[in-house]
Amino acid sequence: xxxxxxxxxxxxQWLERFAPIFDKLGKELSVLFTPNxxxxxxNHAESGGIEIHxxxxxxxxxxxxxxxxxxxxKIGVRLEPASLCRVLxxxxxxxxxxxEVKLIKREVAPGTSLPxxxxxxxxVVDVVQDVPLAGPLNRxxxxxxxxxxxxxxxxxxxxxxxxxxxTEAAHAAVERFRAVGDxxxxxxxxxxxxxxxxxxxxxxxxGAELRGAxxxxxxxxxxxxxxxxxxxxxxxxxxRGTGTQPGLEDESAGPCExxxxxxxxxxxxxxxxxxxxxxxxxxxxxxxxxxxxxxVAGHGRHVELVxxxxxxxVRGPDAVGLMVRMPVEEDDELERWEExxx
Amino acid sequence: xxxRGRSRSPRARAVHAAVMDDFVLDARVEHIRNxxxxxxxxxxxxxxxxxxxxxxxxxxxxxxxxxxxxxAQANFRAEVFSRFxxxxxxxxxxxxxxxxxxxxxxxSFGIAxxxxxxxxxxxxxxxxxxxxxxxxxxxDGRLVLAAHVERGNPERPLQSCTHAAVAATERDDxxxxxxxxxxxxxxxxxxxxxxxxxxxxxxxxxxxxxPMAIEMSSDPNVLTFxxxxxxxxxxxxxxxxxxxxxxxxxxxxxxxxWLYRHAFAKAATALPGALLGPTHDRGGGDxxxxxxxxxxxxxxxxxxxxxxxxxxxxxxxHFGGGGGGGGFGGxxxxxxxxxRGTPTQSATPRAPASYVVxxxxxxxxxxxxxxxxxxxxxxxxxxxS
Numbered sequence: 001x002x003x004x005x006x007x008x009x010x011x012x013q014w015l016e017r018f019a020p021i022f023d024k025l026g027k028e029l030s031v032l033f034t035p036n037x038x039x040x041x042x043n044h045a046e047s048g049g050i051e052i053h054x055x056x057x058x059x060x061x062x063x064x065x066x067x068x069x070x071x072x073x074k075i076g077v078r079l080e081p082a083s084l085c086r087v088l089x090x091x092x093x094x095x096x097x098x099x100e101v102k103l104i105k106r107e108v109a110p111g112t113s114l115p116x117x118x119x120x121x122x123x124v125v126d127v128v129q130d131v132p133l134a135g136p137l138n139r140x141x142x143x144x145x146x147x148x149x150x151x152x153x154x155x156x157x158x159x160x161x162x163x164x165x166x167t168e169a170a171h172a173a174v175e176r177f178r179a180v181g182d183x184x185x186x187x188x189x190x191x192x193x194x195x196x197x198x199x200x201x202x203x204x205x206x207g208a209e210l211r212g213a214x215x216x217x218x219x220x221x222x223x224x225x226x227x228x229x230x231x232x233x234x235x236x237x238x239x240r241g242t243g244t245q246p247g248l249e250d251e252s253a254g255p256c257e258x259x260x261x262x263x264x265x266x267x268x269x270x271x272x273x274x275x276x277x278x279x280x281x282x283x284x285x286x287x288x289x290x291x292x293x294x295x296v297a298g299h300g301r302h303v304e305l306v307x308x309x310x311x312x313x314v315r316g317p318d319a320v321g322l323m324v325r326m327p328v329e330e331d332d333e334l335e336r337w338e339e340x341x342x
Numbered sequence: 343x344x345x346r347g348r349s350r351s352p353r354a355r356a357v358h359a360a361v362m363d364d365f366v367l368d369a370r371v372e373h374i375r376n377x378x379x380x381x382x383x384x385x386x387x388x389x390x391x392x393x394x395x396x397x398x399x400x401x402x403x404x405x406x407x408x409x410x411x412x413x414a415q416a417n418f419r420a421e422v423f424s425r426f427x428x429x430x431x432x433x434x435x436x437x438x439x440x441x442x443x444x445x446x447x448x449x450s451f452g453i454a455x456x457x458x459x460x461x462x463x464x465x466x467x468x469x470x471x472x473x474x475x476x477x478x479x480x481x482d483g484r485l486v487l488a489a490h491v492e493r494g495n496p497e498r499p500l501q502s503c504t505h506a507a508v509a510a511t512e513r514d515d516x517x518x519x520x521x522x523x524x525x526x527x528x529x530x531x532x533x534x535x536x537x538x539x540x541x542x543x544x545x546x547x548x549x550x551x552x553p554m555a556i557e558m559s560s561d562p563n564v565l566t567f568x569x570x571x572x573x574x575x576x577x578x579x580x581x582x583x584x585x586x587x588x589x590x591x592x593x594x595x596x597x598x599x600w601l602y603r604h605a606f607a608k609a610a611t612a613l614p615g616a617l618l619g620p621t622h623d624r625g626g627g628d629x630x631x632x633x634x635x636x637x638x639x640x641x642x643x644x645x646x647x648x649x650x651x652x653x654x655x656x657x658x659x660h661f662g663g664g665g666g667g668g669g670f671g672g673x674x675x676x677x678x679x680x681x682r683g684t685p686t687q688s689a690t691p692r693a694p695a696s697y698v699v700x701x702x703x704x705x706x707x708x709x710x711x712x713x714x715x716x717x718x719x720x721x722x723x724x725x726x727s
Contacts, residue, residue: 165493166500172467173504179460192498203509204457205484206464211501212494223498254488255505 001136002068003033003075003103010314011061012099015040016088017287018054018322023081025052025280030137032145033067033075034058039149049277050326051148052284057319069136075103076137076145079117087119087129096121106130151325156295156304157269160188161214164285167292167307170196171282173208177275180206183329184278186303187270188296189262190215191226195255198275209255216293222267269296271303271328281305281324288312289322302327365477365486366449367396370425374489375469376654377418378462379617380699381455383650384414386609390455391511394485396478398428398446404523405455411706412606413524422654422697424473451478451510453485461506465489468504483510526704528642531558531598533565533583534591537634537650538618541611543567543579547604550574553708554607556640558583559597565589569604590635600644601708610648610703611636617652644707652699 018040022029025047032039038061041053058065069075091099099121107113116130137145162170173196177184181198188194192215197207215221262268282305285292289307296303307322371377384392386407393404400419406412420426430448465474465487472489480486484507494500547554550571557566563583570576582588619633632653639647 163494163500166502169467169502173464176460176464179463180457200457203454203511204461204506205508206461206506207504208464209503209505211503212498213500254486255503 001070001075001103002066003101005062005065005067005101007099007101008059008061008063008314011063012088012091012096014056014061014320015084016092019081019085019088021284021286021322022047022052022054023085024283024286025050027080027082028078029081029084030076030078030141030145032142032149035067035073038062039145041145041148043144043148044327048280049274050281050324051151052281052322052324053149054287054322055149055320057313057315060313060315060319071139071142074142074146076142077103077115077117077133077135078137079131079133083131084117087131090127090129091119091121094121094123094125094127096123096127098122103133103136104130153304153306153323155298157298158188158190158220159216159293159295159304159306160192160194161216162194162210162292162294164290164292166210166213167282167285167289170194170208170210171279171285174275174279174282177206178279180204182275183272184275185270185272186278186294186296187259187262187268188294189226189268190220190222191262191267192221192223193258193262194294195259195268196278197256197259205256207255209258211258269300271296271300272330273303273326274329277326278303281326284322284324287322300328364429364431365479366429367401367476367478368425368427368429369401369423369476371474371476372424373469373654374462374472374474375466376616376652377474378459378466379614380416380418380652380654380701381462382459383613383617383701384416385455385459386412386414388456391452392455392458393450393452394478395450396428396448398430398448400426403455406524407606407609411524411603412609413704414609415702415704417700417702419697419699422699449478451483451485452512453508454511457508458485461487461508464506465504479510480507482507484508485510524645524704524706526639526641526645526647529639529647530595530641532591532593532637532639533558533581533589534635534637535581535589536619537611537613537636540636540638540648541613541618543581544604544607544611546579547577548608550577552604553601554604555599555601556638556646557599558594558640560594563592563594565592591637596640598640598644600640600646602646602705603708606646606703606705610646610705613650613652613701617650619653646703646705646707648703648705650701652701653696654699 019029022040022042026042028042028046030041030043030046032041036058038056038058039053042051044051067073067075099119101117101119104116104118105113106116106118115133115135117133119127119129119131121127121129174184177196177198180200184196184198186194186196192211192213194210194213195207196209197205199205212223215223259268263270284305284307287307290310290312291308293306293308294303295306303326305324305326307324308317309320310317313319381403384390384403384405386405390405395402395404398420400417400422402418403416405414407414428446428448430446462474468474468489468491472491475488476485477488478485486505486507488503488505490501490503492499492501544554544567547567547569550569551574552569552571555566555568555570557568558564563585565581565583566578567581568576568578583592585592613634617634634653635651637649637651639649641647
């Protein structure tokens, strides 16, 4: 098993963006190196309730990389995000120009040697720093990591595309939602609306609505038709009277009415997620993404959140991504529906 | 008073035509953060209930602490809001006594202040970007809050709307407007000083863990704050009350010494930094930079009244602060040298750049007893509540 690589000019910065997020979420972080990509992964238990992983193309992070293992040249290790953060911050701080990283075994006491990731940097000062590891992970553990990595972005009928400011606003709002409710009802519509609502025992209702977000794929976008009113594909067959058409008149109704309307038309994808879960998921906004995609996976089993970095990545928009998968709160659902109907 | 009509949504009208033609209160708050700050000051206990009364002159939040001997009140006058519309006729059955025509009283409701503050904190980051709309009641009698922000290209603007509804709670005093209030009357003594000064004094006197005494006498003018604890001994703060010195106002009709529970004094002076204003007058002379002033009055039976004249400035800095001298602060109209306001006198014909919100606390005095008795008394009050 061999791993030795030279960071690209942006490689350290990329890792330094993501490591703090994992550090905030949990005490453990798995790193998976494959011939094509690098993944920083936290599973459900490690992150406190969500599956989150940053995926980076190997070429984005490393200029040169030597990777050999008996397991299809994949290596997985587990480390403390805090110590990785410290090393990466140091590398950025010391303005290192040439950074190498390798997997080593170092003798810490006579007879016992432990694995480390050794960062060797040259610049104004030359520094060698070690990050202690658990691992390398065995074949099964690596497979588990791959399962998490590959699970995302499937079975999501459509995505809402939030720009940076909207993502930050959503994060800020959810941060405050904590004081009111433990569960947030998250709803997306094909008309490009995102609704986040929570309530406290029926006494306090609190919500944030965002309209006009992009819908991906574009073929699912119903923004125009929802505004035009009447002419929409989803409105045509219902034969509703002129008085209740969505569209311009809809402007006068409140966000709750609009959400109810979308639900009634089957236009909304709804999922209940824990306020804490959602807040933790949105903490990825600290990595300075260009935009975020939100999607309720088919049948509302979970909610997917993807942070995109578009032109920030040298190797194209798909070179870097941060994916989050949130579980939904299923137990509460029935109760909440009953409450709503009261 | 700004009073502009606006047609309600056709839908809402259709649904509620018979029940409710309109909201009784329809107001817009421009400075959300300060609005939140002021309400936080009024919050005396963890589960604070407030009565909100709405009249054409403004909105008043009244909170009484659990022992019913401290009352906090924030009065947002109509001109504080960027839009303020009251429709008393929409109040229907909720009309309070004496609410017919002669008075401007339009309705009142109770609300859990903690919930309102939790909700407002979601809106606070939008300060300066959006206006907060406050409406009451919706069809369930709730207070409805909303704020809209729109940006992006006009073809497909990104519209975000934050919305909330807080249920009104049962009024627990059963009275009409002002019912159950602690009434302050018969003012004998008063003095005015910057809020931060008073806050510092009260904070300093926390140490002895004893009731705080205010002692006043005239000729020569004396103003002393003190607290005497068993272990610490007595701590005194003498304020220079001679004419033309530290205090803006000093009136002493009755010489005497009054005791107040320190917790009350602390609650009554605990303004957050944002509401204290600059801690020293920068001498700009335009009043906008002046520190928040506090007027303390002592009335019949030693009742204490503390009024903070909290200034809500516009969230977005406006030029031409010269207009600000009008409201409060006759003290600050002297016009320091090098005043920077002059070139923009004509800039804001529309209103002063800031408004004053009086935040008032009224507290009963502490009856003087020996220490042991005092403790018993305190326990008794707590267990009652």
